[in-house]
Amino acid sequence: MSFWVEVIVSILLIIGGTFVLVGSIGLFRLKDVYCRLHGPTKATTVGLGGILLSSMIYMSHHNGYLSIHELLITLFLVITAPVTAHILAKAAMHHKVKTMEATRNSHMVTTAREQRPPVSDNDAGSS
Amino acid sequence: MLETAVICVGIMISIALILNLWRLLVGPDLVDRIVALDTMYINSIALIMLFGMYNKTSLYFEAALLIAMLGFVSSVAFGKYILRGDIIE
Amino acid sequence: MSIITRLLPMPAHSFLLLIVWLMLNVSFSLGHIILGSVLAVIIPLLCAPLQVPQPKLKRPLRAVRYVFMVLGDIVVANVQVAILVVGPMRRIKPGFVAIPIDLEETLLITILASTVTMTPGTLSAELSKDKNWLYVHVLNMPDNEEEVISLIKNRYESAIKEIFQC
Numbered sequence: 001m002s003f004w005v006e007v008i009v010s011i012l013l014i015i016g017g018t019f020v021l022v023g024s025i026g027l028f029r030l031k032d033v034y035c036r037l038h039g040p041t042k043a044t045t046v047g048l049g050g051i052l053l054s055s056m057i058y059m060s061h062h063n064g065y066l067s068i069h070e071l072l073i074t075l076f077l078v079i080t081a082p083v084t085a086h087i088l089a090k091a092a093m094h095h096k097v098k099t100m101e102a103t104r105n106s107h108m109v110t111t112a113r114e115q116r117p118p119v120s121d122n123d124a125g126s127s
Numbered sequence: 128m129l130e131t132a133v134i135c136v137g138i139m140i141s142i143a144l145i146l147n148l149w150r151l152l153v154g155p156d157l158v159d160r161i162v163a164l165d166t167m168y169i170n171s172i173a174l175i176m177l178f179g180m181y182n183k184t185s186l187y188f189e190a191a192l193l194i195a196m197l198g199f200v201s202s203v204a205f206g207k208y209i210l211r212g213d214i215i216e
Numbered sequence: 217m218s219i220i221t222r223l224l225p226m227p228a229h230s231f232l233l234l235i236v237w238l239m240l241n242v243s244f245s246l247g248h249i250i251l252g253s254v255l256a257v258i259i260p261l262l263c264a265p266l267q268v269p270q271p272k273l274k275r276p277l278r279a280v281r282y283v284f285m286v287l288g289d290i291v292v293a294n295v296q297v298a299i300l301v302v303g304p305m306r307r308i309k310p311g312f313v314a315i316p317i318d319l320e321e322t323l324l325i326t327i328l329a330s331t332v333t334m335t336p337g338t339l340s341a342e343l344s345k346d347k348n349w350l351y352v353h354v355l356n357m358p359d360n361e362e363e364v365i366s367l368i369k370n371r372y373e374s375a376i377k378e379i380f381q382c
Binding site for chain 1: 314
């Protein structure tokens, strides 16, 4: 195995592993459900993308032919991650999960739950 | 060098899985637990691909693809269930 | 209706199925190409009655450019979110924004919502029933909410409109 392939694969692996870890740290540290959804959906796509890319390069080099089937997993995850996040955000709204105190416009949760258009700040109290 | 990198990343992903497990057990709300479970699926895909690289084989690819598909379907099913109390409308 | 359109009701899907089959088997041998072609003809024939009419892709080149733009944004977004997550928690000021959208077809709204979820610190949470408002959760809200709204409208919504020309 040539030295430079090893360097590239290692760097990609470390980047991917770091992002996967950061995603989980986000899940661990952030304060409310909506924020926690941000960590995994974003960090894991790039993290897993890095790991799968390094696996692709390594396997292509090791086997001697182009091995691109890892791209299928990446493609699948990029398509499905937003759908899961959207459904879980809807479920959190449906359950009336408390938002953290610093959240701005948290009154929008009540209109969003019922899929109504937002009410402006002025007549929020009257409706 | 590659072996060291693979082992380091394996340790990182294991730490990530432990953090997810903590959220799965503690998580104040049902939705938190589902998010944690979904993240665990994704992290285990990474771990399986890493294990394939460690053993210099691409046999584990099918397992990773299956986990990706089943993980997505089960997360969406959980979400739909707590959204409507019903999976198939 | 000619024989070709009857055999291949969804040509793009058939092509994609063949490519995915060849990628799954990591081989370009004749046997796999024939088997993949047979599957690529039979599966769309069975699925064609389930198809819902969707708007046509008018400008494929712009769609490719859009995909690369979004991929670049995803990488930038990841670095930003990673720095926010590892840094002190007091700095994070989340918030909700309602974005007025002009798209009519559900496919375009799905593309926009997915893009919003994948890019910088935003997460699409809910769509109003009349399809005019998209509720978005922002991880780190700038002081002026209009920045988020104009970013999404100018950068992503207008690009999607251009691709489908509606």
